[in-house]
Amino acid sequence: xxxxxxxxxxxxxxxxxxxxxxxxxxxxxxxxxxxxxxxxxxxxxxxxxxxxxxxxxxxxxxxxxxxxxxxxxxxxxxxxxxxxxxxxxxxxxxxxxxxxxxxxxxxxxxxxxxxxxxxxxxxxxxxxxxxxxxxxxxxxxxxxxxxxxxxxxxxxxxxxxxxxxxxxxxxxxxxxxxxxxxxxxxxxxxxxxxxxxxxxxxxxxxxxxxxxxxxxxxxxxxxxxxxxxxxxxxxxxxxxxxxxxxxxxxxxxxxxxxxxxxxxxxxxxxxxxxxxxxxxxxxxxxxxxxxxxxxxxxxxxxxxxxxxxxx
Numbered sequence: 309x310x311x312x313x314x315x316x317x318x319x320x321x322x323x324x325x326x327x328x329x330x331x332x333x334x335x336x337x338x339x340x341x342x343x344x345x346x347x348x349x350x351x352x353x354x355x356x357x358x359x360x361x362x363x364x365x366x367x368x369x370x371x372x373x374x375x376x377x378x379x380x381x382x383x384x385x386x387x388x389x390x391x392x393x394x395x396x397x398x399x400x401x402x403x404x405x406x407x408x409x410x411x412x413x414x415x416x417x418x419x420x421x422x423x424x425x426x427x428x429x430x431x432x433x434x435x436x437x438x439x440x441x442x443x444x445x446x447x448x449x450x451x452x453x454x455x456x457x458x459x460x461x462x463x464x465x466x467x468x469x470x471x472x473x474x475x476x477x478x479x480x481x482x483x484x485x486x487x488x489x490x491x492x493x494x495x496x497x498x499x500x501x502x503x504x505x506x507x508x509x510x511x512x513x514x515x516x517x518x519x520x521x522x523x524x525x526x527x528x529x530x531x532x533x534x535x536x537x538x539x540x541x542x543x544x545x546x547x548x549x550x551x552x553x554x555x556x557x558x559x560x561x562x563x564x565x566x567x568x569x570x571x572x573x574x575x576x577x578x579x580x581x582x583x584x585x586x587x588x589x590x591x592x593x594x595x596x597x598x599x600x601x602x603x604x605x606x607x608x609x610x611x612x613x614x615x616x617x618x619x
Contacts, residue, residue, distance in 0.1 A: 323368055327375050334372050335590070337382035337540070338365060339524045343517050344576065347387040350478060350506040351513035358523035365527060373535045380538035380594055383525040385546040388514050391565040392575030393476040394550070400477070400485050401448040401499055408443035414500055415441045421465050431458050439469045443499075450477065450485055450498040452508045468502045474511035479565075479575045481507040538597035540590045556585060557609045569614050580612040 312318075316325050326334065339361060345353040369381060387393070403411070419440050426436035435458060441451055449470040457467040471477065477485075484507060485498035495501050509517075525543055532539035548554050549570055550563035561582075562568035565575050570582040578586065584607060591602035 323371060327371060330375065331372065331377045334377045334379040335382075336365075336369060336372070336379060337542075338368070339384040339521075339528075340387070343384055343387045343521050343524070344390075346513075346517050346520075347390075347476075347509055348392055348478060348576065350504075350508050351510065351516070352506050355517065355520045358520060358527070361524050362527045365524075366531060369531050369535060369537070373537075378537065378598065379535075380540055380590055380597075381528055381532050382540040382542050382590070383528045384521045385542045386518060386521055388476060388509065388517060389546050389550040389563060390576055391563055391568070391571040392479045393509060394563065395479055395565045395575060396477040396482045396485070397447075398471040398473055398475050398477060399447045399449045400482075401443075401450055403443055403445060403448055405445040408445055408448070411443045411500060414494075418465065418468065421460075421463070425460065425463065425465070431460070441468060441470055448499075450481075451500075451502040452498075452510070453502045453505050454508075454510050455505060456510060456512045466502075471508065472511065474514065476509040476514060477503070478507050478509065536597075538590075538593045540593050542586070542589075545586075545589055554585070556588070559609060561585060566614070572614075579614040581609050581614045584609040584612040 311322055314325075316328065339356075342356045342361070346355045369379075372379060419442070422431070422436040422439050425431050426433050431439075439457060449472065451468060452471050452475065454467050454469050457469065459467065461467075481498070481503060484503065487497050489495035489497060489501050497503065521543070529539060531537070545554070546563070549561050549568070554561040559569060559581075561570050563570060565571060566573060566579075570578055570585065572579045572582070588603075588607050588609065591605070591607070594600055595603050
């Protein structure tokens, strides 16, 4: 919806219009929304096949380089580290003992069916244990749907289990967990009613998007080396921010929602300060590759706010 507002003609492409300008330097950063769409949809939106990605990115940078452009190419960050997927805890359900007992009664038939099928050898004991839903007083894991479990629907058993620390609950689930379905006080989302697939990135889906990201980034690294372009390792930057924190200009930037400084209210997109961080890291990579002096501009990320209005 944005490129059409500036496109030179209805049938052109972003690459064609870029080449029309005979660019001497280009920044290319692709693949983020591909991995992001998969992760934020709870694994519902498909990932691009790595071979298709390889062809696309090679064609883009190859055409620019052939036209005489130098540039910088960014890789794909591990989107499973963003605030959107790391703010709502997997154990977001506080219960007292009486409520836990009531809920456990509601899952007796489901849990009993799992034990029966395990004894019959239709599922393993490990899977039966992983699918068993039991609540206790205190903080409890949310209940979720998991399409990777053995399909037992013909026997009347759904693909339900309790979340683990390896699962990622999406940020919008914060307004869903604990709400009644259709006003029925016994039908509680994330508790007696499992969260829908699009609200959870399961542990298997986490590994899937990380594997695709690694494949994309291998290609991007090779392309940067092939054409001598600067390489912005956004994956390493986000990993540092989300684990130890990144020290820059008297600030410690973390991956926490809003207050970490990088992510805004949606838990996905950077704040103004976050964009300043990205720009500063990219300028350093350009300087290291081309001997330029962009970093001498003295960009201070403290000059850019993390919220609006500033303060």
